[in-house]
Amino acid sequence: MTKIAEIKEESPSLNLTVKIVTVREREYENDKGKGTYYFGIIGDETGTIPFTAWVFPPTVRQNDVVELRNCSVKAYNERLRVYVNSRSEVVLRPNDTMEVLRTYVEYKVKNLTTRDQYVAVSGIISGIQERKYSKDGKEGIVYNGFFRDETGTVRLSSFGVKLKEGLKAKISGARVQEYRGRIRISVNENSVITPVEFPEPQIPLYRITELANGISGIEISGICVLVGERSGLIMRCPECRRRVEGDRCEEHPGETPVKDLYAYFTLEDGTSTIQVSAGKDAMKGYTGLDVEELDYTPEERQSVSEKVMEKFLGKPVLLLGESVMSGQGLNFRALEVHPVDKNVISRVESLMKREVN
Amino acid sequence: MIPGETRRREPSMWIFSRELKETTFVEESTDERVRPFVITPLGTRVKRILFVGNITSISSEESNTKAVISDAVGSFYVNASNREFSILQKEKLDSYSQGNLVTVMGRVSSLRTEQGGLYFTIFPEKIYEADENTRLFWTIMTSSSAERKIMAIKEASKLEKPEALSLVKLGYTREEAECALRSVKHYPGADLAPLIDAISGSTASARVSETVNNAKEQLLAVIRTSEDPKGCRYEDILSAMEGQGVERQTVDEALNLLGTEGEVYEVSLKRFRAI
Numbered sequence: 182m183t184k185i186a187e188i189k190e191e192s193p194s195l196n197l198t199v200k201i202v203t204v205r206e207r208e209y210e211n212d213k214g215k216g217t218y219y220f221g222i223i224g225d226e227t228g229t230i231p232f233t234a235w236v237f238p239p240t241v242r243q244n245d246v247v248e249l250r251n252c253s254v255k256a257y258n259e260r261l262r263v264y265v266n267s268r269s270e271v272v273l274r275p276n277d278t279m280e281v282l283r284t285y286v287e288y289k290v291k292n293l294t295t296r297d298q299y300v301a302v303s304g305i306i307s308g309i310q311e312r313k314y315s316k317d318g319k320e321g322i323v324y325n326g327f328f329r330d331e332t333g334t335v336r337l338s339s340f341g342v343k344l345k346e347g348l349k350a351k352i353s354g355a356r357v358q359e360y361r362g363r364i365r366i367s368v369n370e371n372s373v374i375t376p377v378e379f380p381e382p383q384i385p386l387y388r389i390t391e392l393a394n395g396i397s398g399i400e401i402s403g404i405c406v407l408v409g410e411r412s413g414l415i416m417r418c419p420e421c422r423r424r425v426e427g428d429r430c431e432e433h434p435g436e437t438p439v440k441d442l443y444a445y446f447t448l449e450d451g452t453s454t455i456q457v458s459a460g461k462d463a464m465k466g467y468t469g470l471d472v473e474e475l476d477y478t479p480e481e482r483q484s485v486s487e488k489v490m491e492k493f494l495g496k497p498v499l500l501l502g503e504s505v506m507s508g509q510g511l512n513f514r515a516l517e518v519h520p521v522d523k524n525v526i527s528r529v530e531s532l533m534k535r536e537v538n
Numbered sequence: 539m540i541p542g543e544t545r546r547r548e549p550s551m552w553i554f555s556r557e558l559k560e561t562t563f564v565e566e567s568t569d570e571r572v573r574p575f576v577i578t579p580l581g582t583r584v585k586r587i588l589f590v591g592n593i594t595s596i597s598s599e600e601s602n603t604k605a606v607i608s609d610a611v612g613s614f615y616v617n618a619s620n621r622e623f624s625i626l627q628k629e630k631l632d633s634y635s636q637g638n639l640v641t642v643m644g645r646v647s648s649l650r651t652e653q654g655g656l657y658f659t660i661f662p663e664k665i666y667e668a669d670e671n672t673r674l675f676w677t678i679m680t681s682s683s684a685e686r687k688i689m690a691i692k693e694a695s696k697l698e699k700p701e702a703l704s705l706v707k708l709g710y711t712r713e714e715a716e717c718a719l720r721s722v723k724h725y726p727g728a729d730l731a732p733l734i735d736a737i738s739g740s741t742a743s744a745r746v747s748e749t750v751n752n753a754k755e756q757l758l759a760v761i762r763t764s765e766d767p768k769g770c771r772y773e774d775i776l777s778a779m780e781g782q783g784v785e786r787q788t789v790d791e792a793l794n795l796l797g798t799e800g801e802v803y804e805v806s807l808k809r810f811r812a813i
């Protein structure tokens with residue numbers, strides 16, 4: 182029998198006794214027809230490893246102890262993974278129990294993806310707010326806030342486990358999820374939070390090509406090459422947030438539309454391109470236009486439009502905000518827009534000097 | 539177009555004029571109406587570029603306007619005709635004059651002469667007024683992007699069987715890795731040293747002219763506040779500027795620039811007045 186900690190390289194055949202830590206199933210379809218495969222994490226006293234099973238007894242459940250005979254180990258996505266296929270044998274050991282040493286791959290916030298569901302991350306816990314909730318007749322507290330390292334920020338939530346504001350911590354066993362195009366993490370009673378020391382992280386500045394996931398608290402810079410014609414002073418339905426062309430939202434005719442100011446533009450930095458939207462606060466800071474002081478008249482809309490074009494079109498800017506995954510790919514929501522001045526230039530210069538590896 | 543595929547706008551590449559000038563490879567176009575991609579010595583596959591530069595010469599005729607626009611290491615040749623699709627760009631270009639800083643986004647067009655030489659012209663799609671910060675920002679972004687490609691090319695040429703993944707594992711982006719592979723493929727054994735030297739000096743050169751441009755404003759102020767009826771003496775300008783920490787060489791360059799731009803004229807020998 183091989184122990185998981187002993188698995189260091191690819192192997193065509195080995196035998197393991199493990200506990201099923203997590204297991205999920207998924208349908209697949211290929212030229213031979215449809216089928217179901219299973220994947221998740223297995224573990225023993227020495228560690229954990231992801232697995233994929235093309236053939237698996239459907240009676241096997243989470244927390245069961247099983248013997249895997251003649252399984253193989255291959256690298257997938259640069260990580261070793263155990264494969265159970267038609268040559269392998271899976272034997273359920275219903276009377277056995279096993280303590281699993283959970284090990285998690287350490288991630289930087291920027292690289293978090295839902296492909297790896299449970300991870301270890303190190304960063305600062307901030308913006309924590311408590312909220313009581315009741316579910317299935319039980320009362321509990323949920324803590325919501327943010328988790329930030331030198332590569333970005335994600336939303337953090339915890340059901341039950343208290344989170345300490347401002348704590349620099351390593352969270353082992355944080356769960357990664359994606360919600361509305363943004364990555365978020367959560368902790369539960371199985372996660373381990375240990376205080377760690379590291380220097381205060383700066384807000385990271387990225388080249389557009391480096392953005393991959395929906396994370397916040399990041400900066401990008403570039404030149405605005407196209408500005409959406411509909412940018413400017415608009416009316417929005419307060420319910421669905423959609424732009425209203427007439428007097429009322431077609432779907433929510435009972436709601437009174439509210440004024441909003443926004444810009445929609447294409448930013449390029451020579452490495453790639455991204456669609457950006459900037460809301461009223463960002464617009465106020467950058468253009469000086471305050472939506473509260475503007476009247477929704479054709480003249481005012483026209484002059485706002487011209488001002489937006491003048492401030493954005495062809496101009497270099499630094500944006501603070503978040504990347505959001507949408508159907509069309511990655512977009513950027515700017516919370517702050519700044520002109521490129523000497524300070525920005527020196528930040529860009531030091532970012533660019535960052536060595537390859 | 540493949541059904542279901544949404545048409546993506548081709549993003550602009552940021553490259554120096556020198557990288558384009560040394561390009562010898564143009565992809566074959568399968569469709570005559572579609573302009574082919576060119577592949578530069580650094581492997582950049584480009585059809586649309588964006589650059590920030592100084593208009594060093596501009597000549598406007600009814601049928602077209604030609605401009606030479608220089609970046610830190612050379613010049614781009616821009617041509618806007620009065621045909622329907624480009625008339626707006628021609629008008630825009632006509633509104634600028636020599637010495638203006640502009641940002642140009644445009645399509646790269648190549649022409650091969652009978653002798654085999656390859657010449658590139660930029661057909662502008664967008665022209666914006668630029669300033670010193672825009673130029674310095676563009677220069678830094680462009681030179682660092684070129685430097686990363688150069689490093690990737692060096693790595694790729696060390697590999698026995700160059701593959702994008704091996705370069706990505708070293709920390710290069712997918713695009714940089716592919717540029718390196720294209721460079722190795724289309725410019726085998728090419729001597730990139732002169733291009734590399736030019737690019738590595740680009741930021742410094744953009745900074746020098748930035749210093750000069752800053753000095754211009756100070757210098758103009760000095761000349762304007764001079765009460766000498768015969769014009770401000772060169773020696774007085776120099777001592778005022780040196781008092782503000784500006785070196786003599788910078789003063790001379792700024793003075794030349796102001797002369798070319800018509801902001802300042804020489805009343806008599808070594809005496810200056812602002813317009």
Ligand SMILES: [Zn+2]
Binds near residue numbers: 421422433
């Ligand atoms: Zn609505």
